[in-house]
Amino acid sequence: MSGTEALVRAAADGNTIAFLSNNHAVNPSVFKKLPYDSLNDITPLTIVGGVPIVLGVHPKAAARNVRELQALMKARPADLNYASSGNGTIFHLAAEVFLDAAQVSARHIPYKGVSPMAADLPSGQGEMGVLALGTAQPYIQSDALRVIGITGRTRMASLPGVPTIAEQGFTM
Numbered sequence: 001m002s003g004t005e006a007l008v009r010a011a012a013d014g015n016t017i018a019f020l021s022n023n024h025a026v027n028p029s030v031f032k033k034l035p036y037d038s039l040n041d042i043t044p045l046t047i048v049g050g051v052p053i054v055l056g057v058h059p060k061a062a063a064r065n066v067r068e069l070q071a072l073m074k075a076r077p078a079d080l081n082y083a084s085s086g087n088g089t090i091f092h093l094a095a096e097v098f099l100d101a102a103q104v105s106a107r108h109i110p111y112k113g114v115s116p117m118a119a120d121l122p123s124g125q126g127e128m129g130v131l132a133l134g135t136a137q138p139y140i141q142s143d144a145l146r147v148i149g150i151t152g153r154t155r156m157a158s159l160p161g162v163p164t165i166a167e168q169g170f171t172m
Contacts (some may be wrong), residue, residue: 008036019048022090030088052133052156053094055149055165056140058124066102066149066168069128073104080106083126085114094151094172095130101170121145133158 003018010016020042028038036042055066063069073080082099084092087110099105109126111117114135121129122144133156139145140159149165150156151172165172 002035004042005035008041017045023088026088026090026093053091053130053151054133054136054147054159054162055098055128055130056121056136056145056147057128058122058126059143059146060124061127061146063128063148064146065163066165066170069148070102070104072127073099073102073106077105078107080128081109081126082106083109083111083117083121083129085117085131086110086112089114091117091130091132095128097172098130098165098170101172118145 004020004024007016007018024038024042027034055069057063057069061069061072063072082095084095086092087108091114092108092110095108106127111120114131117129118131118135118139120126121131122139133150136145136147137158140147147159147162149168149170150159150162152164153166155162155164155167
């Protein structure tokens with residue numbers, strides 16, 4: 001039984017609370033049948049926090065920004081891969097939104113979680129990947145991953161030289 005199932009099955013006595021990830025909002029679109037109704041069985045209270053998402057590439061990649069990645073992907077449409085933390089995850093869907101906005105395609109390499117994907121991306125298994133800034137940070141600091149764009153309205157203080165994806169002309 002998943003944690004969400006346990007939440008739904010718990011007595012409705014006001015003593016049970018859960019922290020759910022953003023996948024809770026995605027799951028009804030990804031799975032044909034869930035053992036609960038995401039909208040009616042769970043009452044959201046608040047958003048506790050948000051995590052910036054980064055678009056990263058192998059440090060030796062020819063692309064140094066989102067426009068260059070788009071041009072590279074248009075020039076080699078059948079050759080490039082992108083890594084995600086798994087089918088239907090928020091990072092998989094964010095990558096697909098980027099591909100759609102950039103009007104390009106790439107072969108999807110799904111991993112079993114964000115940690116294996118983040119660890120493998122610097123090896124060049126995928127030309128690009130979308131992941132949380134916190135997960136990417138050790139790879140950025142060791143120069144094993146180059147971040148070429150970040151989601152959000154403003155740049156991050158920890159990555160002042162990295163423009164937002166919107167600044168580079170892409171709406172996500």
